[in-house]
Amino acid sequence: MCGFTGIISFLGGRSISSNVVSMTEKIINRGPDDEGYLCLKDNFFSFRGDGSVVKSLPHISASFMDEFKIVLGFRRLKIVDLSNLGHQPMVDNERRFAIVFNGELYNYLELRAELIGLGHVFRTNSDTEVVLIAYKEWSNKALLRFNGMFAFSIIDRTTSTVFMARDRMGIKPFYYAKTNDNFIFGSTQKSILASGMVLAKISEQGVWENFKFSVAQRPHTCFESLKSLSPASYGVLNFRTGDFVEKKYWNIPVGTQDFSLTESQSKIMIEESLFKSIKYRLQADVEVGTFMSGGVDSTLISAIASKFQPDIKSLTLGFKNYEALNEIKEAQDTARLNNIDHIIETINPDDFIKKIQETVVAYEEPYHHLSANFAISSLAKNNNLKVVLNGLGGDELFGGYDVYKKLSFWEKNKKHKNVLKFFPSFHPKIKKVKQILSYEKIGQFYSHYYTTFSDSELGLLTGKIKNTDNLLEELYMDDGIGFSDNFEAISYFNLKSYIGNHQLRAVDSSTMSFSIEGRLPMLDHQFIETAFKIPSVYKNKNGISKYILKEVAKKYIAPSCLAMSKKGLGLPLEKWINNELSEFVGDHLSDLRNRNIFNNSYMDHIVKSKNTRQIWQLVSYELWLRNFIDNVKN
Numbered sequence: 001m002c003g004f005t006g007i008i009s010f011l012g013g014r015s016i017s018s019n020v021v022s023m024t025e026k027i028i029n030r031g032p033d034d035e036g037y038l039c040l041k042d043n044f045f046s047f048r049g050d051g052s053v054v055k056s057l058p059h060i061s062a063s064f065m066d067e068f069k070i071v072l073g074f075r076r077l078k079i080v081d082l083s084n085l086g087h088q089p090m091v092d093n094e095r096r097f098a099i100v101f102n103g104e105l106y107n108y109l110e111l112r113a114e115l116i117g118l119g120h121v122f123r124t125n126s127d128t129e130v131v132l133i134a135y136k137e138w139s140n141k142a143l144l145r146f147n148g149m150f151a152f153s154i155i156d157r158t159t160s161t162v163f164m165a166r167d168r169m170g171i172k173p174f175y176y177a178k179t180n181d182n183f184i185f186g187s188t189q190k191s192i193l194a195s196g197m198v199l200a201k202i203s204e205q206g207v208w209e210n211f212k213f214s215v216a217q218r219p220h221t222c223f224e225s226l227k228s229l230s231p232a233s234y235g236v237l238n239f240r241t242g243d244f245v246e247k248k249y250w251n252i253p254v255g256t257q258d259f260s261l262t263e264s265q266s267k268i269m270i271e272e273s274l275f276k277s278i279k280y281r282l283q284a285d286v287e288v289g290t291f292m293s294g295g296v297d298s299t300l301i302s303a304i305a306s307k308f309q310p311d312i313k314s315l316t317l318g319f320k321n322y323e324a325l326n327e328i329k330e331a332q333d334t335a336r337l338n339n340i341d342h343i344i345e346t347i348n349p350d351d352f353i354k355k356i357q358e359t360v361v362a363y364e365e366p367y368h369h370l371s372a373n374f375a376i377s378s379l380a381k382n383n384n385l386k387v388v389l390n391g392l393g394g395d396e397l398f399g400g401y402d403v404y405k406k407l408s409f410w411e412k413n414k415k416h417k418n419v420l421k422f423f424p425s426f427h428p429k430i431k432k433v434k435q436i437l438s439y440e441k442i443g444q445f446y447s448h449y450y451t452t453f454s455d456s457e458l459g460l461l462t463g464k465i466k467n468t469d470n471l472l473e474e475l476y477m478d479d480g481i482g483f484s485d486n487f488e489a490i491s492y493f494n495l496k497s498y499i500g501n502h503q504l505r506a507v508d509s510s511t512m513s514f515s516i517e518g519r520l521p522m523l524d525h526q527f528i529e530t531a532f533k534i535p536s537v538y539k540n541k542n543g544i545s546k547y548i549l550k551e552v553a554k555k556y557i558a559p560s561c562l563a564m565s566k567k568g569l570g571l572p573l574e575k576w577i578n579n580e581l582s583e584f585v586g587d588h589l590s591d592l593r594n595r596n597i598f599n600n601s602y603m604d605h606i607v608k609s610k611n612t613r614q615i616w617q618l619v620s621y622e623l624w625l626r627n628f629i630d631n632v633k634n
Contacts, residue, residue, distance in 0.1 A: 002030060002031040002075055002076045002088065002101070002102045003027035003075045003102055003186070003512070004027075004073065004074050004088075004100035004101075004102055004151075004152075004186065004187055005020055005023035005024045005026075005027065005073040005185070005186040005192075005195075006070065006185050007020055007182055007184050007195060008070045008162060008182060008184075008185075008239045009068070009069055009182055009239075010180075010182065010239065010240070010241070013041065013068060013069055014182075015066065015067055015068075016071050017039055017060060017068060019195045019196055019197065020072070020073040021037070021049065021060055021061075022196065023073060023184075023186055023191040023195050024049070024075060024191070026194045027075050027187055027188055027191050028051070029512060029513055029514070030077065030187060030515070031075025031077045032051070032075070032515050033076050033078040034053045034075070034076035034078070035048065035049035035050065035073075035074065035075055036048065036049065036073075036074045036076070036087055036089055037060045037072065037073050038070075038071070038089035039070070040068055040069050040070040040071075040098075040157070041066075041068055043157075044157075046091070047059060047062070049073075051075070052087075053084050053087065054087050072089045072153070072155075074100050076088060077517065078286070079284050079285065079286055079386060079387060080104065080108075080283070080284060080285055081124055082285050083124070085124040085126065086124055086128060088101065090126075090129060092136065093121070093123070096157050097135070097155065097157075098154070098155045099128060099131065099135075099152060099155075100153050101127075101128040101131050102152065103150030103151060103171070103172045104127060104149055104519070105127040106148045106280035107148070107280065108127035108131075109283075111145060111146075115134065115137060120136075120137065127148075131150070132154065134146070140163070140249065143250075146167075147280065147525065149167045150165070150166070151164075151166045151173060151174040151187065152164070153185065160238060161237060161239065162183075162236070162237045162239060164234060164235040164236075165235075165249075166229045166230070166231055167231065168231060168250045169231055169495070169500060169504065169523045169525070170230070170500050170504055171504050171508065171520060171523065173188065173508060174187070174229040175188065175192055175221070175227070176192070176226070177192055177197070177198045177225045177226050177227070178242075179197065180242075183237055183242070183244070184198060188364065188509075189221060189223060189226055189364045190361070190364060193628070198223075199224075199225060200628055200629055201225065202223070202629060203216070203224040203226075206221050206222040206223065207621075208458060208466060209471070210222055210366055211366075211452060211453045211458055211621075212451055212455070212468060213450055213452070213501070214369075214452055214617075215365055216365060216501070217471065217472070217475055217497060218231075218500065221365070222364075222365050222366070222628075230246065230248070234246070235247075252492055252495055252496070252532070253529050253532045254481060254482065254483050254488055254492050255483060255484050256484075256529070256533055257484040257485075257488065257534070257535050258533045261533070261534065261535060261538075263538055263548070263551075266548055267548060267551050269530050270531070273526060273527045273531075274300075274522070274527060274552070276527075277521040277522070277524035278301060278304050278308070279308055280521075281389055282305060282308050282309055282389075284386075286387060287313070287384070288305075288388070288389065288519075289312060289314060289383070289385040289389070290302040290312060290315070290389040291314075291380075291389070291391065292315060292316050292331050292334070292342075292391075294328070294329070294330025294331045294334075294561055295327065295330075296549060296553050296557065296561060296562065297391030297393070297400075298390070298391030299330070299331065299557040299558070300391070300549070300557055301391050302314045302335075303337070303340075303556035303557050305389060306340050310339060311339060311340070311341045312341065313343055313383060313385060314331070314335060314340045314341065314343065315344075315376055315380055315385075316332075316344045316345075317345060317346075317347060317372055317379070318344060318345065319346060319347050319571070319572060320348055320349070325572055327564065330558065330560045330564050331344075333558030333559075334561055337557070337558050338556070345379045347571070349572075349576055349580045352370070353581060353584065355374065356623070357623060359371065360620060360624055361627050362374065362509040362512075363506065364628070365505075365624065366617060366620035366621040366624045367502075367616075367620050368452045368613040369613065369616060370571045370616070371506045371510060373510035374510045377511045377513060380511075381514040381515070381516060385516065386515070386516060386517060387517045388511070388516060388518055389518075389519050389521060391522065392499070392503055392507060392523065393520060393527075393528075395494075395546070396491055396498065396499055397528065397531040398539045398545075398547075399539045399540045401494070401545075402449075403446070403449040403490060404539075404540055404545065406436075406449070407445075407487060410436060413437055414437045414440075436448060439469070441473060442489040442490070442493075443473035443476075443477065444469045444470065444473075446472065446489070446490055446493045446494075446497075447468075447469055447471070450497065452613050452614060452617055460599060460602045461598050461599055461603070462599070463599060475496075476497065487540065488532065488536060495528070499523070550562055574612040577612055577616070584619075585615065588618075588622045589615075589619060592618055592619075592621065592622040592625075603618065
């Protein structure tokens with residue numbers, strides 16, 4: 001788990017190493033344990049930085065006046081193979097290939113054994129070297145053999161190409177900007193801006209998507225020049241011509257439900273697949289813990305993890321003076337049941353409020369809420385954990401959100417939408433029902449439930465008119481894709497949009513802010529493939545959401561966790577806005593009004609309506625402008 005940066009020059013050679021050093025300084029938090037650089041002329045030249053553990057190399061400053069075709073920067077967080085042999089960037093024995101790799105390859109031991117059997121020789125015990133040699137052996141087909149989370153780049157001197165890839169779900173980030181002269185890439189958006197080669201210019205499309213869906217829909221970002229490599233995709237860049245091609249190598253397996261499966265068979269399949277996924281993610285040369293709320297997903301993962309690793313540390317957040325959000329008791333019940341080393345911390349609003357700007361800088365985009373991921377990652381750091389398991393994915397795969405329950409209403413009643421035209425729309429509920437039933441496509445229905453601002457509201461705010469109801473289908477509905485049912489379609493869009501763009505970004509940016517590696521057992525691609533085979537009738541049965549997953553969980557977690565109504569890992573933003581954060585909110589909205597970029601009278605309407613999500617979206621946007629547009633040095 002690490003971070004990388006890089007600049008590729010199409011001009012045949014430029015003095016770019018100092019730019020890469022500036023970029024790499026922005027990702028120290030992603031890898032505080034080591035620092036390295038690699039420069040390419042006609043051969044590879046390795047350098048160290050101030051934070052390098054390999055002191056025998058020349059310092060990168062010695063290269064500042066030289067011209068190179070490519071320069072790579074790297075910061076390492078030591079998780080697997082703690083020796084200095086895992087130092088990156090890494091070059092193969094023949095000095096044809098070089099790699100920077102961020103993430104974890106969970107099946108690296110099996111692949112390593114297979115590659116040794118094919119005659120390959122390894123110098124390290126790292127998964128990075130397995131990725132490099134697997135690419136040498138199988139080229140892009142190696143991606144289909146990988147089980148893990150990753151983003152990496154491999155330089156091939158012989159073919160003058162750079163191969164770039166991202167894991168199936170997009171757990172690890174990969175951002176880039178392509179100009180006429182250079183290809184600049186990195187693990188964060190702010191590292192690319194630090195290159196000095198990319199302007200921090202607002203993307204109107206990206207910001208519109210951010211306000212509507214809470215995050216710009218990848219490959220878009222809120223910056224005009226920055227893009228994201230798509231999940232389950234690889235790119236090939238010819239660094240002589242500048243030609244860049246991106247291709248997809250995997251997709252979420254819709255249309256694969258096995259309707260012959262019984263409930264009992266489905267339960268066994270899920271349990272076995274989850275056990276395998278968790279066992280994989282406990283592999284590390286450092287201690288592994290878990291994030292554990294009182295809900296089903298994280299308690300189930302923690303309980304199963306404790307079977308492999310007794311007395312595992314599990315971390316739970318509580319909230320002072322906000323008992324309605326607390327899940328401490330339920331988490332304690334499961335911890336006692338499984339002899340888990342349970343660590344609880346209650347959050348004081350004043351302490352978290354001091355860190356709000358840090359969260360905005362870490363997230364790199366405005367967001368309509370405050371994420372508790374930042375607080376619980378800090379707790380992991382304070383308890384000397386470098387790796388934590390997270391329960392993300394259960395709600396999306398098994399129907400844990402309210403949208404799944406409302407799906408049947410839309411399916412049954414949209415045929416009656418013409419009858420509603422005779423009803424007046426002045427009542428908010430009738431107006432809302434009319435809107436919901438007006439949607440013809442499942443992507444439009446999904447978009448409605450994941451919208452912070454509707455297109456019409458954004459029109460009132462910006463003075464511009466757009467229609468993005470079909471955007472998610474345009475971005476994510478590949479040719480020929482077919483859903484078994486609408487329940488499956490909602491899961492698909494949740495994984496593509498909500499998980500792929502928002503949740504994974506929030507988890508990665510939060511954990512890595514504290515040099516913590518977050519691992520996600522329920523987003524293992526094999527577990528996802530298993531979940532999509534399970535008939536939807538077992539996922540929401542007799543009005544019980546996530547029914548089949550809860551049936552698995554009964555064996556491992558406390559009954560109180562199963563009985564608890566869904567709360568989610570959130571912070572009491574609505575309470576804070578009206579109390580501890582009221583002055584903070586007022587000041588930032590006032591500054592946003594003074595920019596005269598929005599309709600200020602409609603902003604006042606939003607404040608009067610007390611729509612917490614919309615208010616905080618505006619506050620967050622002002623914070624983002626200050627940190628990324630007004631002051632690009634941050």
